[in-house]
Amino acid sequence: MSGPLAGINVVDVTSAAAGPFVASLLGQLGAEVIKIEPPTGDRIHNVLPTQNGRCTTYLSMNVNKKGMILDLKNSDAYAVALDLIDTCDIFLENFRRGVPERLGLSYETLSARNPRLIYCTVAGWGDRGPWAKLANIDPYVQVASGFASLTGKSGSQGESMRYCGHLDLTTACTGVQAVLTALYARHKTGRGQHLQTSLMAANLALQATRIAEYYASGQQPPRMGHAVSYQVPHQAFVTQTRWIAVAAHTETEWQSLCAALEQPDWAEDERFANNAKRVEHRDTLI
Known part of the structure; x- marks a missing residue:
């Protein structure tokens, strides 16, 4: 199957993770993606581990693409890039602010040459403010956005998510949503537009429920470790042989869990009669 974006052409000059994964996801939807790298290559080429000499992070962020090496500071290479962009539908960049202009x-x-162009900027901190021109990677925004304050065991100093690149990939998904929306708008108007997403904006959106909790209570949401604040039980437990995840989302599931654990008295205990009471008596039940 060719995919719903068959016939859509993408020029990708992004590097690292969030930007490249936008293009990779568009490629999964059927778009033809050409990734342009400088002679020095994408800046994550040297990240470990590798497979057959290639960085596995680079491989996972850049599937579904064709590749070109162009020194965009060279006039001939720049002309080649312009020829590609003049006929493409989507242009992706994640340069530091001011670099695209230079x-x-x-x-x-680019839009003066190709009015139908959808130009997507994947920034670190957004396009304004004192940090706009600073570089950014996933661990930086985990800390600066407050995300790291929510992770970790109860009573700890937090910060337990740094390794997985969760915020890079969330930002990429946000970028894909923006591009698809712009394609729909272009279908109606005939014109492209400039889109911008950022790691900071996407990560704040990811924390929407905790931000709402803060505004409702005035209290910093606590670190919950493997648990969640609003439901009990809903967390991981260590057993003699492995970790297991246990959750009871409804009262029927709670009754079934009590039966499975051979603890029928819990099902009749007034302290655990409903989720609100189980949250109140969390420590006892856990």
Whole structure:
């Protein structure tokens, strides 16, 4: 199957993870993606581990793409890039602020040549403010956005999620949503537009429920370790042989869990009669 984006052409000049994964996901939907790298290559090429000499992070972020090496500071290479962009539908960049203008790849320059172009910027901190021109990677925004304050065991200093690149991939999914929406808008208007997502914005959206909790209570949401604040039981437990995850989302599931654990008295205990009471008596039940 060719995919719903068959016939859509993407030029990707992003590097690292969040930007490249936007293009990779568009490729999974059927778009033709050409990734342009400088002669020095994508900056994650040297990240370990590797498979057959290639960085596994690079491989996982750049499937579904064709590749080109172009020094965009060279006039001939720049002309080749412009030829590609003039006929493409989507252009993706995640340069530091000011770099697209210096390279002649700003939205104003490219949209003047190709008014139907959808230009997607994947930034670190957004396009304004004192941090706008600073570099950013997933662990930085985990800390700066407050995400790390929510992770870790209860009573700990937090920060237990750094390794998985969760926020890079969340930002990429946000970028894909923006691109698909812009394609729909272009179908109606005939014109492209400049889109921007950022790691900071996507990560704040990811914390929407905890932010709402803060505004409702005025209290910093606590670190819950393997648990969640609003439901009991709903967490991981260590057994003699492995970790297991246990959750009871409804009262029927709670009754079934008590039966499975051979603890019928819990099902009749007034302290655990409903989820609100189980949350109140969390420590006793856990």
